[in-house]
Amino acid sequence: xxxxxxxxxxxxxRYNGKSKPNKKVIAMVMKREAVAVCPEQLGGLxxxxxxxxxxGGDGAKVLDKKARVCNCNGKSxxxxxxxxxHETLKIAxxxxxxxxxxxxxxxxxxxxxxxxxxFSGRLQDGDGVTTALLKRxxxxxxxxxxx
Numbered sequence: 001x002x003x004x005x006x007x008x009x010x011x012x013x014r015y016n017g018k019s020k021p022n023k024k025v026i027a028m029v030m031k032r033e034a035v036a037v038c039p040e041q042l043g044g045l046x047x048x049x050x051x052x053x054x055x056g057g058d059g060a061k062v063l064d065k066k067a068r069v070c071n072c073n074g075k076s077x078x079x080x081x082x083x084x085x086h087e088t089l090k091i092a093x094x095x096x097x098x099x100x101x102x103x104x105x106x107x108x109x110x111x112x113x114x115x116x117x118x119f120s121g122r123l124q125d126g127d128g129v130t131t132a133l134l135k136r137x138x139x140x141x142x143x144x145x146x147x
Contacts (some may be wrong), residue, residue, distance in 0.1 A: 001095045002028060003088065005103040006038040008144050017048035020103055022144045028101075035095050039108040039130040042091075043084025045077065052077050053107040054107050055117035058126025059085075063133060071106055072119050081108060085130040092139055100134055104143035111141045 008025040011042040028034035033071045041047060052070035057067030062078060085108070092100065102109030110128035115121070131141045 001097045002034040002059050002099045002101060003037050003055070003092050003095070003097045004028065004034045004101045005034040005106070005109050005144075006041075006102065007103055008120055009034075009036040011036060011038070011048055013041055014103075015040070015047070015049050015051045020144075022147070024147050025101055025144060034101070035091060035097065037088050037091055039084035039088045040081070041084070042087035043077075043080035043082070045084070050075075052081070052107050053115045053117045053119060053120070054126070054129070058114060058124070059107070059110075059129035059132030060127065060136075062129045063136070069129065070117070072102065081129045084108060085133040088130050089133055089137055089139075092137075096140060100141045101147065102128070102131060102141055102143060102144050109143075111143045111146075 007020045008022040009029045010021040052071045061067035069078045108128045108130045116124040
């Protein structure tokens with residue numbers, strides 16, 4: 001069993017209210033090989049919502065309280081991102097998932113590269129908040145680009 005970003009499974013859960021469908025991910029969900037999750041919704045954020053990025057580091061630093069997640073209006077949504085990460089981890093444990101396939105560059109789901117917090121489209125090395133928590137818990141994470 002795997003967990004996957006809901007937006008990759010074709011659900012309209014992205015910040016802009018759209019999806020980012022991936023045929024391989026959709027097939028996994030349809031075959032009941034994967035469970036779709038949206039950490040940002042699980043954290044209590046609405047859809048659509050203002051885009052968010054991590055300022056001052058990556059998801060690991062957010063978990064360590066050394067960085068924050070802010071939306072494009074300057075509002076901190078750090079708490080919601082952390083809550084969503086923990087809710088996602090609960091779901092992963094409940095379904096026995098050992099792997100996750102998440103949307104690239106996301107402040108929640110990004111793996112290896114995320115936006116740098118400037119809302120300029122620049123990338124930095126690092127993981128999103130949920131990815132960082134899952135990795136700390138022994139769950140391997142990849143992006144749809146690595147499928």
